Amino acid sequence: MVRDEYRIRELIEQHKRIKEIVEKHPTVSSLSTLFLQKGERDLQVANTNFDAGSKEKDKLLQSAFFNWVVVIAYYSMFHSARGVLAKISVYASEDNVHEAVLNGMYHYYAYQGLMARKLFFMLEDAKEAKDEAIRMIEKLETARTRRGNVNYEVAQAVKETAAKDSLKDAKEFVEAMRALIK
Numbered sequence: 376m377v378r379d380e381y382r383i384r385e386l387i388e389q390h391k392r393i394k395e396i397v398e399k400h401p402t403v404s405s406l407s408t409l410f411l412q413k414g415e416r417d418l419q420v421a422n423t424n425f426d427a428g429s430k431e432k433d434k435l436l437q438s439a440f441f442n443w444v445v446v447i448a449y450y451s452m453f454h455s456a457r458g459v460l461a462k463i464s465v466y467a468s469e470d471n472v473h474e475a476v477l478n479g480m481y482h483y484y485a486y487q488g489l490m491a492r493k494l495f496f497m498l499e500d501a502k503e504a505k506d507e508a509i510r511m512i513e514k515l516e517t518a519r520t521r522r523g524n525v526n527y528e529v530a531q532a533v534k535e536t537a538a539k540d541s542l543k544d545a546k547e548f549v550e551a552m553r554a555l556i557k
Contacts, residue, residue, distance in 0.1 A: 378478070378516075380486045387482045390467075395475045400466035410458030411556050414549050417451035425542055429535065441538035442525045448538075448545035449522035452515050455552035456480050462556050463489070473519060480512045484555075493555055511551055514544045 428440025
């Protein structure tokens with residue numbers, strides 16, 4: 376699922392050309408903590424839904440709770456990612472925002488090394504640090520795909536294990552984004 380670095384660079388230039396991404400935005404950095412807080416609240420709601428789903432006896436209702444865990448877990452990651460982009464004064468506009476944020480995370484944090492330098496600095500191998508950063512961003516991409524599947528597939532029954540995986544990835548991702556913002 377890794378997105379090609381050169382293709383990402385082209386997509387970023389396209390996002391910038393049509394103002395879906397604005398670099399050196401004069402005020403967006405002040406919103407980075409607010410985006411993170413929104414992501415953290417979403418994560419709390421996803422946890423609450425998981426707990427409710429785990430206790431639910433009706434299988435259809437249980438699946439509905441787990442469905443929302445997957446959806447909200449993605450949004451916790453998405454808002455946190457917007458926060459780290461804002462931290463470096465990169466604004467992702469509302470137009471095509473999900474794709475712009477994902478491409479922005481690959482471009483600025485994986486391929487330009489911001490995440491590797493800040494989170495994985497303890498790894499001696501620079502390539503290993505870059506790979507770890509890419510794996511973290513792939514979690515966001517996977518969560519986006521899962522969210523799309525459960526949101527738009529009518530017959531999608533979400534099992535507890537899928538919800539648990541989504542929640543685990545979201546917790547790890549939001550924690551990493553918190554470290555990048557603080």
